[in-house]
Amino acid sequence: MKRGYFLKSLGGLSLLPFVPKLQAQAPPGGGSNCILVPSETAGPFPLDLTANEYFFRQDIREDRVGVQMRQKVRVIGAGNCQPVPGVRVNIWHCDRDGNYSGYNSEEGLTYCRGYQITDDNGECEFITIVPGWYPGRVTHMHFQVHVSTQYSAVSQWTWPHAAVVDAVQTHADLYPEGPDPLTPEQDFAFNDGYDLQLASLEWDAVNGEYVSEYEVTVEGEGTVGIGYEERRTTEVMALGVNYPNPFSVSTALPLELLQPAAVHVTVFDLNGKRVWERDFGDLPAGAHTFDLGANLPNGPQSYAVQVVATTGSGRYLAVRRIARM
Structure with missing residues (x-):
């Protein structure tokens, strides 16, 4: 069932309703080293997968046509920025034509x-297709991380728009609807920011599939592990520990680039609000230092610094917690 048909069933509405984004809060009794994923609506097409073990599967394509995508998900705990093993990750998305299974036709x-x-590194993988799109929504994935009977994180992620368009245009014979006409900035779920809801999407020529990676932070604490995000990031950069930390006036954050990269630094408070960002442009390989203190509000506060390095081979991310006295 396409979302457009769903809207017609509500009385012919032509505009998508605005759904306010609810920012998840840090767990009681302790601070958070990382940034909790913003909550999003489960959408009009969720299904309860827990009662049917049939859905416990890695390959979710069935008979759907589309270019293959290996979707990797990693779950980390906000309490200590470590992987969370043994939690259930549900995902669902539309097919290439914008239809969801389980509804109407x-x-x-x-x-x-x-x-x-998730395994000991807080990771799991799915095999699916690059999704299509439907009126009013950019190409996206719904997900739920079921942490306990008392708490689950429900949200959505999208991909870099240019990467999705390229995937569809490169495999135009598989996508008769053509590329997504919207960008995330035009989508009600992402138009207030989607830094924490952006997965990677890269072509793997060896295996003939796209590989997407997404890391989500949920409430609670994880255990120490090394996952694919760390392995990928260490190929390009090493983000050091700022000094001093905590700081009162200024603090220096060291970054070692192992190859030239375009660097973008964003600072969030621990409720996920962006408080400062700067695009440093193309930087050469070698040691770099960023002075962050002068750019942040005065007063005691903890922040998460997100460093994104973009090279010809992809987008790499590292996060560091800093604290102001």
Whole structure:
């Protein structure tokens, strides 16, 4: 069922309703080293997967046509920025034509839905297709991280718009609807910012598939582990510990680039609000230092510094917590 048809069933509405984004809060009794994923609506097409073990599967394509995508998900705990093993990750998305299984003409069908359990590194993988789109929504993925019977994180992620357009245009024979006409900035779920809801999307020529990676922070604490995000990031950069930390006036954050990269630094408070950012442009390989103190509000506060390095081979991310006295 396409979202456009769903809107017609609500009385012919032509505009998507605005759904306010609810920012998840830090768990009681302790601070958070990382930034909790913003909450989003589960959308009009969720299904309860927990009662049916059939959905416990890695390959969720069934008979859906589209270019193959290996979706990697990593879950980390906000309490200590470590991986969270043994939690259930549900994902669901539309097919190439913008249809969701389980609704209206697709009732009884189960494609593009499934769940996995995170391993010791807080990671799990799915095999699916690059999704299509439907009127009013950019290409996106719904997900739920079921941490306990008392708490689960529900949100959505998208991909760099240019990467999705390139994937569809490169495989135009598989996507008769053509590329997504919207950008995330035009989508109600992402138009107030989507830094924490952006997955990577890269072509793997060896295996003939796209690989997407997404890391999500949820409430609670994880255990020490090394995951694919760290492995990828260490190929390009090493983000050091700022000194002094905590600081009162200024603090220096060291960054070692192992190859030339375009660097963008964003500072968030621990509720996920962006308080400062700067694009440093193309920087050469070698040691770099960023003075952050003068750019942040006065007064005691903790922040998460996100450093994104973009090279010809992809986008790499590292996060460091800093504290002002």
